[in-house]
Amino acid sequence: QVQLVESGGGLVQAGGSLRISCSASGRTFSNYALGWYRRAPGNERDFVAAITRGGGNTYYTDSVKGRFTISRDNARNAVYLQMNNLKPEDTAVYYCNYGSVATPKGLTNFHSWGQGTQVTVSS
Numbered sequence: 001q002v003q004l005v006e007s008g009g010g011l012v013q014a015g016g017s018l019r020i021s022c023s024a025s026g027r028t029f030s031n032y033a034l035g036w037y038r039r040a041p042g043n044e045r046d047f048v049a050a051i052t053r054g055g056g057n058t059y060y061t062d063s064v065k066g067r068f069t070i071s072r073d074n075a076r077n078a079v080y081l082q083m084n085n086l087k088p089e090d091t092a093v094y095y096c097n098y099g100s101v102a103t104p105k106g107l108t109n110f111h112s113w114g115q116g117t118q119v120t121v122s123s
Helices: none
Strands: 003-007 009-014 019-026 034-038 045-051 058-060 067-071 078-083 092-101 115-121
Touching: 003 092, 019 034, 019 092, 019 115, 034 067, 034 078, 045 067, 045 078, 058 067
Parallel strands: 009 115
Antiparallel strands: 003 019, 019 078, 034 045, 034 092, 045 058, 067 078, 092 115
């Protein structure tokens, strides 16, 4: 059974940076598009960023463009999200996932969610 494990979250002041990571056991990430989503308190889970299978194209929701960068390391079976200039509205639990195709609106045919990693941005 595939397990997604997110890590690297924490508490940071507004304007600060964090890099969160995700790895998978039981699945080879290189065969899939990868993405990050987040769920803020009281909200649904929303798309944040996605990267194509080969890493040549990336997509972001408008609110994080220019601040967040998604990357992947197929040798380590990992995906990362570098988050700069964090804002209090970025506070959420962040989840990774893998799917068939990365699109500007997220992944297609994504899978079960992991536990996520909490990111809290103080003002």
